[in-house]
Amino acid sequence: MNKGTIIGVDEVGRGPLAGPLAVGALRIARKHQKLLKGVKDSKKLDAAARERWYKKLRALEKEGSIVCKVAFVSERIIDRHGIPRALMRAVGSCLRRLAAGREAVVLLDGALYAPPCYVRQRTIIRGDEKHLVIAAASIIAKVRRDRRMKALSKKYPLYLFESHKGYGTKAHYERLRRHGPSAIHRLSYLKKFAAARQ
Numbered sequence: 001m002n003k004g005t006i007i008g009v010d011e012v013g014r015g016p017l018a019g020p021l022a023v024g025a026l027r028i029a030r031k032h033q034k035l036l037k038g039v040k041d042s043k044k045l046d047a048a049a050r051e052r053w054y055k056k057l058r059a060l061e062k063e064g065s066i067v068c069k070v071a072f073v074s075e076r077i078i079d080r081h082g083i084p085r086a087l088m089r090a091v092g093s094c095l096r097r098l099a100a101g102r103e104a105v106v107l108l109d110g111a112l113y114a115p116p117c118y119v120r121q122r123t124i125i126r127g128d129e130k131h132l133v134i135a136a137a138s139i140i141a142k143v144r145r146d147r148r149m150k151a152l153s154k155k156y157p158l159y160l161f162e163s164h165k166g167y168g169t170k171a172h173y174e175r176l177r178r179h180g181p182s183a184i185h186r187l188s189y190l191k192k193f194a195a196a197r198q
Contacts, residue, residue, distance in 0.1 A: 004030050007100055008133030009091055010109040012042070012141040014083060016166030017176075018159070018185045019149050020072040021086055023112075024141030025094035026057070026133055027067040035065055039135045041128035042142035054143040057136055068137075069097045070144045079188045087112060109134045156182045 005027055013021045028036070042050055060066045071093035073086040081089075091108070092115045100106065105120045109127035127134040146165055153161035159175045159182055166172070166184075173193070181190060 006030060006105045006133055008107050008131060008137040009112055010128055010134050010138035010141055011087060011112060012145045017168050017189050018166035020074050021078060021090060022141040022145035023071045023090035023094055024137040025069050025098055026137040027098050028133055032065050033132060035060055036132035036136050039132050041135045042138040050139055050143050053139045057140060067098055068140050069094045070141055075184050075186045078186050107131050107134055152184060
């Protein structure tokens with residue numbers, strides 16, 4: 001991989017009670033970083049702004065200026081292995097699909113880490129606010145996960161996933177009390193809730 005490129009990595013969906021974890025990764029040449037000017041962390045954008053940026057990023061990808069990948073990890077893997085291992089698995093999957101060599105410069109947000117073979121990785125607290133490439137990766141992951149949850153809401157209409165995307169809102173807990181967990185709920189996240197129901 002060209003040494004003039006960098007990769008940004010961020011995750012979405014660490015906290016929800018249901019649905020997959022998503023990790024987004026974006027590769028860009030250093031000289032093209034200006035193409036990301038104005039991008040912000042997905043948490044600071046409303047849904048419409050995220051969609052606009054997502055479309056812009058996809059257009060840049062079609063032009064060949066960037067490459068984007070998203071890896072999903074199911075609720076069952078999260079329940080079986082826990083969030084840290086699930087995250088490492090998803091980050092590794094994204095980097096492999098980007099054909100990132102071991103010398104790739106990998107910038108990761110928050111508490112994310114790439115597999116140890118990536119020797120030029122940096123984990124940056126609030127990286128999605130400090131580096132455009134990480135902020136752009138967060139948008140890719142957020143939009144793709146939100147779309148996945150909207151699709152799942154059609155299969156599980158009792159839970160209103162299209163509105164809360166699996167997060168622990170009041171409406172979500174109310175639906176859980178009425179109907180119990182669905183097949184896509186993270187049971188490891190619901191132990192206290194399940195104990196309270198008994």
